[in-house]
Amino acid sequence: MNGIWMLVLIGATGLVSAALYARRRQWIDALLVLVAAIALGLFAAGLRVPGDSGRVLALEPGMPAPLLAGVRGFSVKDDGLRAAQWNDLPALPLQWEQPRGGAMRLDFPRRLALGRTFTLRLQREEKTEAHLQLLAENGQPIGEARGKGDLTVDWMPPLAERMVLRARLLDKDGKKIAEGPVPLTVHEPAILQVQGRFGAPSFDLRTLNELLAGSGALLDWQVVLGRDIKRSELPREDMQEPNLLVVDAAWFERAGAGERSALLGRVAGGLPLLVLGANANAPAFWSRTLELPLKAQPADAKTEGPLELAVAPLNPAAREAGEWTGSDNLVWTRAWQKGRIAWLGAAEWHRHAIAEPQALALWWQDVLDRVGVELPREVEWLEPEEMPLPGQRMEVCARGVSGEVDFPALKLTRTWTPRIDSACVAVWPTQSGWLELKDAKAGVHALYVYAPEDWPQWQAAQRRDATARYMARTPARALEGAARAFPAWPFAAVFALAMLLLWWRERR
Numbered sequence: 001m002n003g004i005w006m007l008v009l010i011g012a013t014g015l016v017s018a019a020l021y022a023r024r025r026q027w028i029d030a031l032l033v034l035v036a037a038i039a040l041g042l043f044a045a046g047l048r049v050p051g052d053s054g055r056v057l058a059l060e061p062g063m064p065a066p067l068l069a070g071v072r073g074f075s076v077k078d079d080g081l082r083a084a085q086w087n088d089l090p091a092l093p094l095q096w097e098q099p100r101g102g103a104m105r106l107d108f109p110r111r112l113a114l115g116r117t118f119t120l121r122l123q124r125e126e127k128t129e130a131h132l133q134l135l136a137e138n139g140q141p142i143g144e145a146r147g148k149g150d151l152t153v154d155w156m157p158p159l160a161e162r163m164v165l166r167a168r169l170l171d172k173d174g175k176k177i178a179e180g181p182v183p184l185t186v187h188e189p190a191i192l193q194v195q196g197r198f199g200a201p202s203f204d205l206r207t208l209n210e211l212l213a214g215s216g217a218l219l220d221w222q223v224v225l226g227r228d229i230k231r232s233e234l235p236r237e238d239m240q241e242p243n244l245l246v247v248d249a250a251w252f253e254r255a256g257a258g259e260r261s262a263l264l265g266r267v268a269g270g271l272p273l274l275v276l277g278a279n280a281n282a283p284a285f286w287s288r289t290l291e292l293p294l295k296a297q298p299a300d301a302k303t304e305g306p307l308e309l310a311v312a313p314l315n316p317a318a319r320e321a322g323e324w325t326g327s328d329n330l331v332w333t334r335a336w337q338k339g340r341i342a343w344l345g346a347a348e349w350h351r352h353a354i355a356e357p358q359a360l361a362l363w364w365q366d367v368l369d370r371v372g373v374e375l376p377r378e379v380e381w382l383e384p385e386e387m388p389l390p391g392q393r394m395e396v397c398a399r400g401v402s403g404e405v406d407f408p409a410l411k412l413t414r415t416w417t418p419r420i421d422s423a424c425v426a427v428w429p430t431q432s433g434w435l436e437l438k439d440a441k442a443g444v445h446a447l448y449v450y451a452p453e454d455w456p457q458w459q460a461a462q463r464r465d466a467t468a469r470y471m472a473r474t475p476a477r478a479l480e481g482a483a484r485a486f487p488a489w490p491f492a493a494v495f496a497l498a499m500l501l502l503w504w505r506e507r508r
Helices: 001-024 027-045 203-213 249-254 257-268 283-290 357-372 456-473 489-507
Strands: 055-058 069-073 104-107 112-113 118-126 129-135 141-148 151-155 162-171 176-185 191-197 220-225 229-235 243-250 272-276 333-338 339-344 394-399 406-408 412-415 423-427 433-440 443-449
Touching: 001 027, 027 489, 055 112, 104 456, 118 129, 118 423, 129 151, 141 151, 176 443, 176 456, 191 203, 191 249, 203 220, 203 357, 243 249, 243 257, 249 443, 257 272, 257 333, 257 339, 272 357, 333 357, 339 357, 394 443
Parallel strands: 055 069, 112 176, 191 220, 191 243, 243 272, 272 339
Antiparallel strands: 104 118, 118 151, 129 141, 129 162, 162 176, 220 229, 333 339, 394 423, 406 412, 406 433, 433 443
């Protein structure tokens, strides 16, 4: 019988019986009949109340993988668990209150090309005055920053080597707040292959040539000195495929239509082009060929920033100029099918070549980054999601690898598991320090495994972030819990007791 009709029948029977007793003024008997009918109805209804069936399992950071039979949810205290631990658990409701304070986050590259600036960023929840020091392996300070809130330290590595720096955070009174290792591998940069075509010589061109040659770049360089007179510089070895084209505005304006079309065709195929705009003369030409709107600039205009440079006579009037987007270092860029074109609207950087060579090199590195120069890399190693620790699961991921990879210290060989955009393997390191791996294609690579006592505040922040992400995996309605059956025996007991009392009263 349908459950609703059964309840209707029980209710109707109870009301009719109660009415018959009430007609004879047997009020207690009528009440007992109503109580019995209500109890029987609740017994048949199978009531359910909010709450999950099962138990809530309390998790601990050091506990092994739990048995999940009969578990309806988890609870965790303090900072929670690591991401590797949460990834092994199903998405169940979690009882956790995120603590406040006592955490910090470090952000820095684990691998860096020689010539690039190493930047260590420290994020703090506390906004008190503090002092961040970056120390070399011999303990000597090589960089520092003071202030409230987040702190940043920059340093230029002098050599390509593997090292373990240290960072130390002090309060305003010089008392140590935190200290720990900062592992870094500095590798030789990929070779930049530049093809340059210029319509007139200048001190800026010579300085740029020296900067690129000093970085080890291969140069195919041609400068027009006069009518039918050119100075050419050939690369010291075969240039397989240029990854950057550099021209000045004068050369581009004087080039024939076919030569310009061929150049732009190479750019459309994916090759970035940098135009040095200091000697541009025809604004209408640039608007017609590259849709670049140029306006005359004040004759004595200078750039603001660490390097004071002259502003080119012709530049876009705004940061956003149609398809072109500008930046603080006077570089406007736009996409050109698969490639990219950049306009450099600054000049006279040669004045800083002697007094500030490092600052000039960094400025040019920023310019090339804006141009979007991508050096060929067969293998790209990805930074770990969280601090590797001994005895904890660690994922090693890279792009461009396949087959097997060896871990000599662990005496293990793993097979790369393909992902959407990378390949990964999982290992459990046994001790702190550098963990080397050998890949047939990528060669030798090393990851640093931190000691359990390293950077406790950073570990706390990573566990909090991982626990918060896990909570986001569970829909909000699931946190309310699934309904569970209310015990039926109390209703059966009330029904039986009411009927026994009614029978006893009838027998008197």
